[in-house]
Amino acid sequence: MAGFLLRWVFALVLVAATFNPTPYNYVTWAAAPDTPVSFIALGGLVLLIGYIIYLRATLRSIGAFGMLLVLALLGALLWVLYDLGWLSLENRNVNTWIGILAMSLVLGIGLSWSIVRRRLSGQADVDDVDA
Numbered sequence: 001m002a003g004f005l006l007r008w009v010f011a012l013v014l015v016a017a018t019f020n021p022t023p024y025n026y027v028t029w030a031a032a033p034d035t036p037v038s039f040i041a042l043g044g045l046v047l048l049i050g051y052i053i054y055l056r057a058t059l060r061s062i063g064a065f066g067m068l069l070v071l072a073l074l075g076a077l078l079w080v081l082y083d084l085g086w087l088s089l090e091n092r093n094v095n096t097w098i099g100i101l102a103m104s105l106v107l108g109i110g111l112s113w114s115i116v117r118r119r120l121s122g123q124a125d126v127d128d129v130d131a
Contacts, residue, residue, distance in 0.1 A: 021096045
């Protein structure tokens with residue numbers, strides 16, 4: 001469980017560092033007129049590397065259909081919370097944070113799924129085999 005939480009926290013940091021409703025994110029920082037282009041390029045490359053690592057592992061682990069299933073499950077959960085009156089969707093900042101949370105959960109689950117499947121089934125996933 002601690003391994004999943006750590007992977008999810010890194011995914012949350014990655015997604016929130018890219019964009020969030022506060023002024024502390026890559027998009028706002030890169031759009032500022034006084035930010036040097038070399039810093040924008042370096043920050044963008046660091047984020048891109050993070051996304052490539054997470055997206056590649058997620059696509060190999062649960063695939064695009066699995067990503068859609070996780071998003072659908074989270075959407076249904078949000079729908080239930082809204083119907084129960086526990087969630088209001090009137091605040092744009094809260095909606096943005098919900099989206100950030102959902103995307104980070106998809107990436108965290110995707111990165112952790114092979115480990116969960118191995119523990120449940122006892123079978124390891126092998127993607128690349130050297131002949």
